[in-house]
Amino acid sequence: MLHEPATPAGKDPAGPYKMRLGIRMFIFYALFYAGFVAINLLFPLAMGAIVFLGLNLATVYGFLLIIVALIEALIYNNMCHKKEVELANLESNPTESMKG
Numbered sequence: 001m002l003h004e005p006a007t008p009a010g011k012d013p014a015g016p017y018k019m020r021l022g023i024r025m026f027i028f029y030a031l032f033y034a035g036f037v038a039i040n041l042l043f044p045l046a047m048g049a050i051v052f053l054g055l056n057l058a059t060v061y062g063f064l065l066i067i068v069a070l071i072e073a074l075i076y077n078n079m080c081h082k083k084e085v086e087l088a089n090l091e092s093n094p095t096e097s098m099k100g
Contacts, residue, residue: 014083
C-alpha cells in the first residue's frame with residue numbers, strides 16, 4: 001500500500017504572513033495568560049472575589065482564556081484565508097500587481 005498526501009504540498013506564498021500573524025497572536029495570548037498566572041502568584045485571594053453573575057475571578061478569567069483562544073483561532077483562519085485568496089488572485093492575474 002502506498003500512502004501519499006491527499007493533496008499536493010508545495011510552497012505556501014502566504015507562509016511568511018501566516019507566521020508573523022501567528023507570532024503576534026501568540027504573544028498577545030501569552031501576555032493575557034501571564035496576567036492570569038501573575039494574579040494567582042501575587043494576589044491569590046483575589047481569585048476568590050465574585051466578579052460576574054456570582055462567579056469568582058478564577059472562573060471568569062479561565063472562561064475568558066478559552067473564549068479568547070477560540071476567537072483568535074477564528075480571526076487567524078479568516079485573515080489567512082483572505083491572504084491566500086489575495087495571493088492566488090495575484091498569481092493568476094500578474095498584470096493586476098503591476099497596476100497598483
